[in-house]
Structures are given as C-alpha cells and as structure tokens.
Amino acid sequence: MRFNEKELVCLSRQPSEMAAELGMRGPKKGDVVKKRLVKLVVNFLFYFRTDEEEPIGALLLEQFRSPGYTQCRVERGGHLQTFSIVFLDEAERKYLFECDSEEQCKDWIDSIIKASYEFMRRNLIFYRTEIHRLTGKDPLEQYGISDEARFQVNSGSQLVVRDTSSL
C-alpha cells in the first residue's frame, strides 16, 4: 500500500510533549525488548533508534486497547513499570513498553488514549450534545460546520456514550 512516507517522516519530527526513551517489544514471537526513542505526534506513535533522524516505524493509534500498566519483576528482585497497547485487528498485536516509573506509565497511557482521533471525536460529540441541551444552541453553528458528517451525533456505530449523570 502506498503512503506519503516523506510527509509522515516530516510529521515525526514535529515537536511533541510525549517523547522518551522506553524499552519496546514488538508483537511477534521471539521479539525482545529494545531501547527506542518513542514519540507521540497527533494519533501516531513513532519509534526511532536513539540518535537516528528517521523513525523505524509508525503505529496508528486507533482501534486499540490498553490493558493498563503493570509491574513485573525482573532479575535481581527489581521491578519494571510497563504498559502495553493491543490492536484490535484479528491478530491482536500487542506492543509492550517499559518505563522508568509508574507515573511515566500512567502519563503515556493517558496521552496515547487521548490522542486517538476517535476518542477526540466522541468528546466533541458529547460537548456538542450537552451544550445544545443546556443552552438550546448548537455550538458548531458559529463555525459553519453543523452539517458535516464528521461531527454528527449519530454517525457510524454508537460506541460507548459517556454517562452524563456523573457530571
């Protein structure tokens, strides 16, 4: 499948708040943990060999789940904080990342989840619906984008809708 590689590499060089050296292990049997510079830009997770300019690869952060961070014991009684991302395709590919601390794990999971386009879209639809309910006005009207399929409340399948009563 063709893709705009040069432009994507350029995207990977954009400044990002979430960029760090983490241990990374791929989904294939026999894959081992390797030190990588992992960088989150928009809804892509890029990973580089340290000190290389071009990323080795890019993971689209859509249609995945994160089982949450875990602690695993390593040799000599030490502990590692890890989190993983499992893609929801048939193969259920799992990528594991090793962090320095529990806090770092939490930050990464949080950022990755919130970077997903689908997650952001659901938030937008929630805000749109609520503002409309509370004020009688559609907040997207002022931007002239009320009719765009992209922002419709009933677009596509209904994924988990946020429970408004908790707010």
Next chain:
Amino acid sequence: MKLHEKILTHFLSCTSPVDKEGYLYKKKERNATYYRRWFVLKANLLFYQDRPADRHLLGVIVLEGCTVQLLDSDGYFPFSLEFGSGLKTYRLAAGDAQTQGRWVKALFLASHCYLSCLVRDLGRQYEEVKQQQECSDSLSSFRSFSPPTNSLVVPTLGPSTVVREGRSFSASAALPPPSIPTKLAAKKSPKKWQRRNAHVTPLNGPAPPYGEWSLVGSDPLIEFRKLHDFYGQEVQKAREEWLRSRQTEEDRSENDLIDLG
C-alpha cells in the same frame, strides 16, 4: 520507515464513522493523467482504491500538515493537497463543482490538529455553561419568592426556620446548595456565622444588640439579598472546587474503563 498497514486497514474496515467517500480523479505525478479512484476519508486519513468493493487498497494519504487548495478548472473540477516545500502535492479532481466544494471542505476539516482545537474550545464552552447553569439554578430558587408587604417571610428551603417578625432570621435558611456534598458545606458559612434562632430570646438577658447583626439593616428584604450575595460567593467557590475535583477523579477512573474497540 515502516507504516504498520494492518492497523490502518483494520481501522478502515471497522465500524467507526466514515467521514466521506466517493469517486474522485487522481493525477499521476509522472504523466499528468487523471485516473478514477474510489476515495474513503476517515479521521485524518484518505484511503484510495480502484473500486468500492475492492479489498486491495492502493494507498493512503495521511492528512496532517497539508493545505487544501481549490484550483482553476481544467475541464474537471480540481483541487490539491499541498504538503509544502520539498514535499508532495496531490492533485485530485471532482466531476462537478458541488462535489469539488464538498470534498474540499471535508478535507479541510479532517486534520487531527483541527479537531484538537475544536474539542478544546467546546470543552471550555461546556465548563462555562455548566457553571452558569448551576449559579442560575441556585439564584432562581430565591428570586421566585415574592414576599407579602407587611411581614418578613424568608423562603423555606429545606429544614430552615420561617421568620415571622422583626429583623432577625436564621442564616442557615439563606443558602441551600443542594449539589454540594454535605461535608464541604459543613466547612463553610453555617459554621462561620452562629445560628440565631429568632424565636428564642434569652431568658436572662436582653436580646443581642443591633450591632451584632452586622449585615442586617432596616429593610429586611434588601439585607437578605446582601447576605445572599455575600455567602453566595463562598458557595460558588466551593462548587467550582468540587466540580474540578470531580472532573479529575473522573478522568483518572476513566483510564481503566476505556475500551476503544
């Protein structure tokens, strides 16, 4: 660089919303000829293939960092996706002006950055609207009361005392904030101002001098409003704190529950 294609193809075929799809013409870089392709726009990705039913994807364009330009007609209704100096320009065209306009708009709104700004903006609006609603809810429950001319009656809200005479009334009747958890409310106004039950006068001494009722003046209705405003500010602050803490609590707990499947 490796782009993990299976993740993209799964994303394309899954049930999340398709933002736009249809036939467009795509110019090949080499020979400037238009080829008809089926395009599917989903999130910030533009996929293309020969026909809608095809399983084989020809390619994908990641739409971050590009500008969408309407171009002068060349027999078709062209537009371009320009990534900037040294980078690609994709030349596409529609069969009519309406299709062209719709695609240009849809592509313009497709970037992650755009959505990110929009969500932030709406999130702010939502918080403002919520706060305004809560304030007006508590105020309206006071304003709906209209007192008779000859006697002072404090609106009864919850277990408060109804005052029948003079200028004295109970502070606890002034501000019932139903949405604040009781432990927070207990820290604020009711403790700061000693409750004085107007019906109980001390048996062995005179009634408290006028000076102790610092906010009470000759017109009970005006003074009631002053009191309401004065303690209302405290209540509003407490409410904001509570809303903020609820929000962070919810954000934290949501991490464990999200399943983006």
